[in-house]
Amino acid sequence: MPRRSPRGHTVCADGPAPLEWAPTPFPFDRLAALRAEGPVHRVRVPGSGDAWLVVTRDAVRAALTDPRLRNDIRHSADWETDGGHAVGRNMLQSDPPHHTRLRRLVSGHFAPGRVAALRPRIEAVARDLLDRMPEAGRADLVGGYALPLPVTVICDLLGVPAGDREDFHTWSNELVAPTGAEAAASSAAALTGYLTDLIARKARTPDGTLLADLAAPDASGGLSPEELLGMAFLLLVAGHETTVNLVSATVLSLLTHPDQLALLRARPELAGAAVEESLRLNSPVHAGAFRFAAEPLELAGTRVATGDAVLVSLAAASRDPLAFPDPDRFDLTRRPQGHLGFGHGVHHCLGAPLARAEATVALRLLLERHPALALDAAPEALTWRTGTLLRGLTGLPVRLG
Numbered sequence: 012m013p014r015r016s017p018r019g020h021t022v023c024a025d026g027p028a029p030l031e032w033a034p035t036p037f038p039f040d041r042l043a044a045l046r047a048e049g050p051v052h053r054v055r056v057p058g059s060g061d062a063w064l065v066v067t068r069d070a071v072r073a074a075l076t077d078p079r080l081r082n083d084i085r086h087s088a089d090w091e092t093d094g095g096h097a098v099g100r101n102m103l104q105s106d107p108p109h110h111t112r113l114r115r116l117v118s119g120h121f122a123p124g125r126v127a128a129l130r131p132r133i134e135a136v137a138r139d140l141l142d143r144m145p146e147a148g149r150a151d152l153v154g155g156y157a158l159p160l161p162v163t164v165i166c167d168l169l170g171v172p173a174g175d176r177e178d179f180h181t182w183s184n185e186l187v188a189p190t191g192a193e194a195a196a197s198s199a200a201a202l203t204g205y206l207t208d209l210i211a212r213k214a215r216t217p218d219g220t221l222l223a224d225l226a227a228p229d230a231s232g233g234l235s236p237e238e239l240l241g242m243a244f245l246l247l248v249a250g251h252e253t254t255v256n257l258v259s260a261t262v263l264s265l266l267t268h269p270d271q272l273a274l275l276r277a278r279p280e281l282a283g284a285a286v287e288e289s290l291r292l293n294s295p296v297h298a299g300a301f302r303f304a305a306e307p308l309e310l311a312g313t314r315v316a317t318g319d320a321v322l323v324s325l326a327a328a329s330r331d332p333l334a335f336p337d338p339d340r341f342d343l344t345r346r347p348q349g350h351l352g353f354g355h356g357v358h359h360c361l362g363a364p365l366a367r368a369e370a371t372v373a374l375r376l377l378l379e380r381h382p383a384l385a386l387d388a389a390p391e392a393l394t395w396r397t398g399t400l401l402r403g404l405t406g407l408p409v410r411l412g
């Protein structure tokens with residue numbers, strides 16, 4: 012019989028012992044070895060219990076579109092608690108039709124047309140950040156550029172006051188890459204309190220921002236207080252964490268592949284291609300959120316019991332050699348159609364158009380401003396922030412002149 016893990020995820024009791032699966036900065040060789048053995052593997056994830064890890068592109072796509080695999084943790088066997096770190100209820104934790112209703116309320120704000128209208132603001136923020144960096148010398152590209160750009164844009168969009176943004180990011184960072192259970196719980200409580208107060212202020216004094224529109228007493232859709240809190244949390248956190256990782260990893264890949272950097276400098280129109288190839292190769296989102304079997308099913312030949320947890324590896328899928336020849340090579344001329352950097356199916360990343368625009372603008376303006384940009388540390392000396400879901404650089408030291 013299955014039993015409940017500390018976070019509510021099913022522990023599969025039958026069959027061989029699961030493999031230990033702890034997120035690491037460079038999991039790609041291990042993922043490749045698992046992929047060569049088969050599409051689905053039983054693993055034990057620290058802090059989350061046992062799950063089925065899916066590692067081939069076709070199997071990942073199938074899992075992400077299988078309606079029997081649900082995002083709502085209450086489908087986990089013997090679920091009792093989410094671990095105490097949830098902030099409201101959001102789209103990532105929901106399934107259709109509830110998910111459909113929530114997504115419809117905000118999807119228009121992140122549509123390509125709306126994002127195109129935001130591009131002048133994105134460029135203005137990027138230029139301002141570049142103006143604050145020295146013309147020459149050493150700088151940290153994460154703290155000085157890759158992080159504040161998407162934080163500023165998403166906080167502008169939702170209406171987070173400028174003076175609160177540093178605290179917001181500190182709480183967000185702890186929740187997506189926890190340093191410990193107590194710290195994560197403390198950050199969740201702090202962020203919950205902050206967002207609850209901010210929503211109340213927006214409802215009392217509308218200011219035309221997205222959060223004010225959602226908090227308006229007569230807002231369409233009828234968001235419950237818990238849903239409104241979860242929506243604010245998800246849009247703010249997801250609205251910048253992935254993009255920070257994407258921008259910094261793309262720059263690192265270019266600086267460590269001088270032939271591709273030279274190609275991009277010769278053909279600036281390839282900036283978008285560089286972003287897509289980085290999404291595929293670097294996978295800022297390591298894996299999708301846990302899914303849970305609402306009924307028994309077979310996934311790529313593996314039997315999955317009701318209540319079992321399934322973890323889909325976007326990183327493994329986007330380096331599957333059957334879909335991407337020579338998958339470990341960074342190549343701007345590649346056409347990486349079908350990469351899963353933003354997921355797939357109904358939970359495909361809502362903010363993908365915004366993230367693509369921010370990363371493309373950030374890359375283009377950075378290379379224009381600093382034609383002699385170079386890495387100022389050995390690649391192996393760089394440190395990475397890792398968690399079950401996300402992977403990104405903690406800093407990126409560069410020389411600017």
